[in-house]
Amino acid sequence: MPATKTRQALKVWGSWKGELPLQNLYTAGIAGNEFFRVLKERGELLGAFCQQCEYGYVPARSFCERCFADLSGTFKTVSSEGVLLAWTQCHRDRTGKTLKKPVWLGAVRLQGSSSALIHILKVPPQELHAGRFVRAIFKPAAQRVGSILDLSHFE
Amino acid sequence: MARRVAVIGAGMTRFVRRAKETSRELAFGASRMALDSCGLSLNDIDCVVHGTAPDAFDGFHMKGEYLSDGSGAFRKPYLRCYVGGGTGVFAPIQGWMHVASGLFDTCLVVCEEKMSSCQPHPQGAFNSIFDHTTERPLGPNLLWIFALEMNRYMNAYGISQRDIAGVSVKNKKNALDHPAAQVAKETTVEEVLASEVLAWPVHRLMVSPVSDGAAAVILAGEEKARRLTDRPVWIQGVGWDLDTSYWTNRDLAYPQYVENAARRAYRMAGVREPRKEIHLAEPYDPFAYKELHHLEGLLLSEKGKAPEDLARGRFDREKGELPTCPSGGLMGVGNPIAAAGLMKICELFWQLRGEAGKRQVPGKPERGLAQAWGDLMQVGTVVVMGIK
């Protein structure tokens, strides 16, 4: 059966059901590949730095979106510690189902970078406040595969 | 009257089957090359127009926004436009409006497509152009619609597959001289006809490939253009036109909407006799027959006579009276949908400035035309460019 599967008979007015049978395969890209290689092999976070704009991007990018400079020669690792800029407590998953236990997500600006990285937070809820320091916890080397989840969470 | 607008810079990436670069990095690569070609920085750009086909190819919704960083749109007025395959020539028309209107002095126009992201095959996205209720239950694929149109074209004018195969031979050969080409090849009519039948009358070597890539041009208003370069290439005329969405109710033998778009562009450019006044053309060639079909719609060949013109060498790059697809076209350079159309604008820019290297059309051409086509086989987009 091709793109459309039919599931119901029609009356004069009705609806016709189908789907778009898509999957996506994304490459990490030139900068992304370096970021994930360093994350997997060394358990560290790689950034890119634009001198002209005085801006540090984490994850690393291959160009500065502000001035269009080539940043490929500027990659270096950043501290795994940073400042929590904002946080949220999620009660639903991305399909809208209620989670058994809520999940906390935070926007973290790592020391030495200018951008925020979004990731899972494991901080006691009563201690959550913007401006507090958090630290990245990485999975053990043997479990790292080159995914953003190689960074397990911030605590 | 609108003010004059020139193309002052152009750039593109290689067209490849599966790019390591992300969509953003591809867009950046083309944009950076276009800026470098005219010595501008991002600060010099007043606004950005982005052209890209369905979000489903790259697999990002709001793809225009997703690609805005690589397109140089950071804190700038930004517009994304989309008319299917016609996008690559529609985007510079949008850019032209931005500058011709007087709103902006410079505009970066970027088109990008990364089709390899779409699995198992980009046709999964293309299929959704068919009507969900009256057509998709029949199990269509994109080849059907081209095969049906090609057969109708052949039937209406008594054209054979052999007559059409020469387009593949010409374009793949032209592409051998293009440093960004994906499927350049020395081939023969016999080899094209012996290649696998995918959807009769379409053989494998009559189809452009699935590609990743990006292209970009820089537009400037007259005053600015004259200050920035001594060789501006003017956008002399633009046109676009749309046929009915009921494609099975159309006469597929002749693209009337392409003619309408071309007539608009010719009128604006002051072109009265296109066959004499257009010195080279980049008609849209996603399938071999489409180049011929479009040359007729563009009034550059008589109805049903483009195959004869092809056979007598009228469209050859070196000796022909009207070289067509000197770049190698989609059949030779590749077909990252929106980027492929803008690649044609880049080619006109390089050809008309005498910068096309081994691909250079002889005789110092002064005026060229690029055309793309898309939506549900129904939109024609045309740009006429020249050095005067």
Add this chain to the structure above:
Amino acid sequence: MTEVAQNVKWIGENWKKEEVLHGKVFTFSDRPQARYAWDTGEAIGRYLAGFKQGKILGVRCRGCQRIMVPPRIFCELCFRDISEWVTLKETGRIRTFSVCYVTWDMKRIRKPQIPAVIEIDGASEGMGILHLVEAPRGDKPWERLRAGTRVQAVWKPKGLRRGAVTDIRFWRVLTGNANAGH
């Protein structure tokens, strides 16, 4: 300057499957849950209800007088409402056809599909629908079909019809005038 590409570092590099397998190129995959329920609307709703009864319905525009199929509740040329329904014949002529050996995901199929634009008798000239023609025997089906070939709808048995365009199994070439000119 004679060639623009001389001093350019071309970007755009292919990756190979081995590079992914050996962890040199990182890739990520995802599958959007893109499921839809499309409303048929009035025109296509009635069109499909007609299929269930074994009838092909069209509409007539009182402005341009075109009899159209697929039916629609407004004329896209005159831009006015349409309310007149017409039962069309279940015969027609092949306007154009293809013989397709691949599926949408480029898998090869041994028994080809023959998609065609079929002009329906009783509708205005040029009014066609997309459907499938029964494959003639032989290696090169395209040698046995022509533009203009007359065809007839072959319906599914009444009990199996569900109000879908596939209630017509395919269109069969009418014997005696397979080579009719256009």
